[in-house]
Amino acid sequence: MALGKQAAEQPGGLLTRPTAARGIWSWLTTVDHKRIGILYFVAGFFFFLIGGLEALVIRLQLARPNQALVDPDFYNQLFTMHGTTMVFLGIMPLSAAFFNFLVPLMIGARDVAFPRLNAFSFWTFLAGGIILNSSFFLGGAPDAGWFGYAPMTNTQFSPGTGIDFWIVGLQILGVASLMAAFNFIATIINMRAPGMTLMRMPLFVWMTLVVQFLVMLAFPAITIALIELLFDRQVGTNFFNVVNGGLPIMWQHLFWIFGHPEVYILILPAMGIVSEVLPTFSRKPLFGYPVVVFSGVFIGFMGFAVWSHHMFTTGLGPVANAAFALTTMTIAIPTGVKIFNWLATLWGGQIRFSTPMLFSLAFIAMFTIGGISGVMLAVPPVDAQVQDSYFVVAHIHYVLIGGSLFGLFSGFYYWFPKVTGHMLDERTGKWVFWLMFAGANITFFPQHFLGLIGMPRRIQTYATGLGFDLWNLISTLGVFVLSAGILLFIYQVLRDIRLGERAAADPWDGRTLEWSIPSPPPVYNFAELPEVRDRDQLWYQKHGPKHHGGGLPEKPAETDQGIHMPGQSWYPLMTALGLLIFAYGLVYNLLLAGLGLVAVIICIYSWAFEGVGGYHIHPKTEEQS
Amino acid sequence: MNHTAAHGVAEPLEHRSTNIPDRKILMWAFLGSDVMFFGALIASYVVYKGRSLTGPYPAEILDIPLTTISTFVLLMSSFLMVLALHALRENDIPRFRLWTFGVCLFGAIFLGFQVYEFRAFFQEGLSLQGNLFGSTFFLLTGTHGVHVSIGVLWLMSLLIGSYLRPIIRKDALNLEIAGLYWHFVDIVWIVIFTVVYLVEFV
Structure with a gap:
C-alpha cells in the first residue's frame, strides 16, 4: 500500500519521527492500536506461559505427599509469582490486547x-513484567503471596530484594494500566462513529469502559x-x-480496596467478549441489551463496596462482616441477571457450535460454578471454615480460568481471522477446547474437596494419611491435560497464522463494525467513517430493513486531505526505558533512580514538543489508481 | 471552546462524539484517579491520627497562622490562573504572561513556606521515622508539594513556550488543562489544611 506524502511540519524533539514501515524498528516505534494490541497479546501470552510453568512446578511438588521437588523458600516464590504474574502480566495484558x-x-x-x-502503556507494562521476573535471577523473587501482606513484607521478615522488586514492578504496571485507562x-x-450513541455500543466496548473506570479508581x-x-x-x-x-x-x-475491583477488571472483559460471541453464533441479538449493560455497570460500582469480604477472619466485628456479606451477595444479582440473559440469548437461536461458541458456553458453566462458590464464601461463617484453604483456590481458578481465560480464548478464536486474515482450523480448535475444558475441571474441581477436608493453601507439602493424596494426584494429572491443550493451541496458532484458510471480511456473519472492513484491517481501519443507526449495525446493514433507527447527526464532510495517520515515535519506548532504570534504581541505588528520573523528564519534554507529525492516506484514490 | 479551536490548525477536522476535547477528558480522568490517590493518603493520615506512641504530636508543632498565610497565597494563585486563562482567550498576551508568571510565583512562595515548615518541624524533632504522625504527615503534604512543583514547572514551560513560538489557539486549551490541574491541587490543599491543621484546634 502506498503511503501518502509525509506531513511537511518538522518535529521539534531530539529525535525525528521514525518512519520505518516494517521490521523491528517499525514495531518498536509503532503507535498503531492494532500493532500494539498484537504486542500486548504476544507479551501477555509469554508471561502467561511463565505463570503456567510456575503452576506446573507447584502442582508437581504437590502431586504426592512428602515430596521435596522444590524447597519451601522457592515454593513461596513460585506461588507468589504465579499469582502476581497471572493477574498483572497474564489476564490484564491479554484483555488489553x-x-x-x-x-x-x-x-x-x-x-x-x-x-x-497507548504505545507508552505497552512498553511500560513490558518494563514492569521484566522487573518482576528478573527478580528470580537477582537474589530471589518475591515470596509473600500476591497480596504481600504487611508487616510480613517489611525488612524484618522479608530482608531480601524480592519484595522491593514486587513493589516497584507493580508500581510500574500501575502506571501502564492507569495511562491505558x-x-x-x-x-x-x-471517538464513537457518527450515530453510535452509548446505548448502541457493542457490549464489549461497554465492559471495556467499565473496566477503565475501575482501573482509574x-x-x-x-x-x-x-x-x-x-517507604x-x-x-x-x-x-x-x-x-x-x-x-x-x-x-x-x-490492598483489597484495590484488590476486589481488580477481580472485576479481570472478569468484565471476558463478559464483554462472551456477550459478543453468543449473539453471533446464535444468530439472535443479545437478550436484554440494556439490562446486561447496566448489570455490568452495577457490578463495577458494587466492586468498590465489598473489599472486606477478603478480611472476614481478621476480626472486623459482626456488624462489618454482616454489611460486607450483604453487599457481596448483592453482586450475585447483576451477575445472575447476566447469566440468564446469556441463556435467553441462546434460547431459540440457530446455534453453531464453533470453537469460539464452545469456549463461551464453557465460560457460562464454569463461571456459574465459580460464582456459586463465591456466594458461599460471602457467608462469613462459611468463610471462617474454609478461608485460606484449597476451597478458595478452587473458587478463584473457576472464575479466572473458567471465567476470564475461557472468555479470552473465545475472543481469540472469534477475532483471530480479523487480526491475521487467516482462519483457525475448527477441528484442531475443538481439540484445544476439549483438552482445556477437561484439564481445567480435572485440575480444579477436586480442589473444592481438598479445601473442605481442610488442606490449607500455600503449603509446600503435606503428610500422607490426611485424605489429601488422591485429590492432589488427580489435580496434578489435570494440569497435564490443560497443558496439552495450551501446547496444541500454540502449535495451531503458529501453523494457521501462515497456512490457515484465508479469512473473508466477515467469516462468522458478525454484527459489529469490525467485520465490515477487510481482514486484516488496513492501517487506517475505515476508508470512510461508518454511520451507525442501530445496535448490531452491521447485522441490520446485511439483513435488516432498509430504514431503521434514526437521529443520525451531521457527519463532518471528509475533506480531500485524506486520512490523517499519527506519526511513529521513539519517545513512548524511551520514556518506558527511563522508568525501567528508575525502578531498578529504587531497588539498588538512588543515584541510578535519579538518572532514570532525569531520563523520563527529558523524554516527556521531547515527547511534548515532538509536534503533530504523521502523514495522510488517500484510500479512495489508491483504489482507483 | 469549539471543536476546531481544540485541535488547532495543524490537524484536519476529525469526528468527535462530544464537544469536549480529548485532552480535557484525559485530564479529567487523571484527576478522577488523583482524587483516589489523595483519598488513600488522607485516609492513612486520618486512620493513624492520635495513634502516635511518641511525640511530637500535631497540636504541639502545627503553626496555624503561618500555614494560613501560605494557604491564602495558594488560593490566590488559583484566582490568577483564572485571569491568565481569560487573558489568553481574549488574546491579551502581555496580561496572560503576567498572570501566568504570578501563578508560578505564588506556587513557588507556597513551596517556600512548605520547605520552611518542614525544616522547622524537623528541628523540633518530627521525622519520617520518629512516629506515625511524622510518617503520614510528610508523605501526605510531601505528595501535595510534588504536585505543586509539577504544576509550577508545567506553567513555567507554557510561559517560556509563549516566547519561543507563535501563540496558536490550541495554547488556550493547553492552559485550560494545566489550569484544571492547578485548581485541583488547590482544592486538595483545602482538604488537607482542614483535616490536618484546622481539625487539630477545633
Whole structure:
C-alpha cells in the first residue's frame, strides 16, 4: 500500500519521527492500536506461559505427599509469582490486547485518542513484567503471596530484594494500566462513529469502559499502599511498623480496596467478549441489551463496596462482616441477571457450535460454578471454615480460568481471522477446547474437596494419611491435560497464522463494525467513517430493513486531505526505558533512580514538543489508481 | 471552546462524539484517579491520627497562622490562573504572561513556606521515622508539594513556550488543562489544611 506524502511540519524533539514501515524498528516505534494490541497479546501470552510453568512446578511438588521437588523458600516464590504474574502480566495484558485491537474498530474509529500514550502503556507494562521476573535471577523473587501482606513484607521478615522488586514492578504496571485507562476513557467517550450513541455500543466496548473506570479508581489505593510499604522498607517510616503503632489491617484495607475491583477488571472483559460471541453464533441479538449493560455497570460500582469480604477472619466485628456479606451477595444479582440473559440469548437461536461458541458456553458453566462458590464464601461463617484453604483456590481458578481465560480464548478464536486474515482450523480448535475444558475441571474441581477436608493453601507439602493424596494426584494429572491443550493451541496458532484458510471480511456473519472492513484491517481501519443507526449495525446493514433507527447527526464532510495517520515515535519506548532504570534504581541505588528520573523528564519534554507529525492516506484514490 | 479551536490548525477536522476535547477528558480522568490517590493518603493520615506512641504530636508543632498565610497565597494563585486563562482567550498576551508568571510565583512562595515548615518541624524533632504522625504527615503534604512543583514547572514551560513560538489557539486549551490541574491541587490543599491543621484546634 502506498503511503501518502509525509506531513511537511518538522518535529521539534531530539529525535525525528521514525518512519520505518516494517521490521523491528517499525514495531518498536509503532503507535498503531492494532500493532500494539498484537504486542500486548504476544507479551501477555509469554508471561502467561511463565505463570503456567510456575503452576506446573507447584502442582508437581504437590502431586504426592512428602515430596521435596522444590524447597519451601522457592515454593513461596513460585506461588507468589504465579499469582502476581497471572493477574498483572497474564489476564490484564491479554484483555488489553483485545481492548487495543478491537475498541477502535468496534466504535468506528481510526485509532485511540492518544496513540503515543497507548504505545507508552505497552512498553511500560513490558518494563514492569521484566522487573518482576528478573527478580528470580537477582537474589530471589518475591515470596509473600500476591497480596504481600504487611508487616510480613517489611525488612524484618522479608530482608531480601524480592519484595522491593514486587513493589516497584507493580508500581510500574500501575502506571501502564492507569495511562491505558485514561486513554480508553477518552477514546470511548469521544471517538464513537457518527450515530453510535452509548446505548448502541457493542457490549464489549461497554465492559471495556467499565473496566477503565475501575482501573482509574482502584489502582491509586494499591499505589499508595505500595509507596507506604516502600517507604517503610527503604526510609524506615512506620506505616505498617507495629512497634511504633502501625496497623497491619491498614495494608489489608488499602490492598483489597484495590484488590476486589481488580477481580472485576479481570472478569468484565471476558463478559464483554462472551456477550459478543453468543449473539453471533446464535444468530439472535443479545437478550436484554440494556439490562446486561447496566448489570455490568452495577457490578463495577458494587466492586468498590465489598473489599472486606477478603478480611472476614481478621476480626472486623459482626456488624462489618454482616454489611460486607450483604453487599457481596448483592453482586450475585447483576451477575445472575447476566447469566440468564446469556441463556435467553441462546434460547431459540440457530446455534453453531464453533470453537469460539464452545469456549463461551464453557465460560457460562464454569463461571456459574465459580460464582456459586463465591456466594458461599460471602457467608462469613462459611468463610471462617474454609478461608485460606484449597476451597478458595478452587473458587478463584473457576472464575479466572473458567471465567476470564475461557472468555479470552473465545475472543481469540472469534477475532483471530480479523487480526491475521487467516482462519483457525475448527477441528484442531475443538481439540484445544476439549483438552482445556477437561484439564481445567480435572485440575480444579477436586480442589473444592481438598479445601473442605481442610488442606490449607500455600503449603509446600503435606503428610500422607490426611485424605489429601488422591485429590492432589488427580489435580496434578489435570494440569497435564490443560497443558496439552495450551501446547496444541500454540502449535495451531503458529501453523494457521501462515497456512490457515484465508479469512473473508466477515467469516462468522458478525454484527459489529469490525467485520465490515477487510481482514486484516488496513492501517487506517475505515476508508470512510461508518454511520451507525442501530445496535448490531452491521447485522441490520446485511439483513435488516432498509430504514431503521434514526437521529443520525451531521457527519463532518471528509475533506480531500485524506486520512490523517499519527506519526511513529521513539519517545513512548524511551520514556518506558527511563522508568525501567528508575525502578531498578529504587531497588539498588538512588543515584541510578535519579538518572532514570532525569531520563523520563527529558523524554516527556521531547515527547511534548515532538509536534503533530504523521502523514495522510488517500484510500479512495489508491483504489482507483 | 469549539471543536476546531481544540485541535488547532495543524490537524484536519476529525469526528468527535462530544464537544469536549480529548485532552480535557484525559485530564479529567487523571484527576478522577488523583482524587483516589489523595483519598488513600488522607485516609492513612486520618486512620493513624492520635495513634502516635511518641511525640511530637500535631497540636504541639502545627503553626496555624503561618500555614494560613501560605494557604491564602495558594488560593490566590488559583484566582490568577483564572485571569491568565481569560487573558489568553481574549488574546491579551502581555496580561496572560503576567498572570501566568504570578501563578508560578505564588506556587513557588507556597513551596517556600512548605520547605520552611518542614525544616522547622524537623528541628523540633518530627521525622519520617520518629512516629506515625511524622510518617503520614510528610508523605501526605510531601505528595501535595510534588504536585505543586509539577504544576509550577508545567506553567513555567507554557510561559517560556509563549516566547519561543507563535501563540496558536490550541495554547488556550493547553492552559485550560494545566489550569484544571492547578485548581485541583488547590482544592486538595483545602482538604488537607482542614483535616490536618484546622481539625487539630477545633
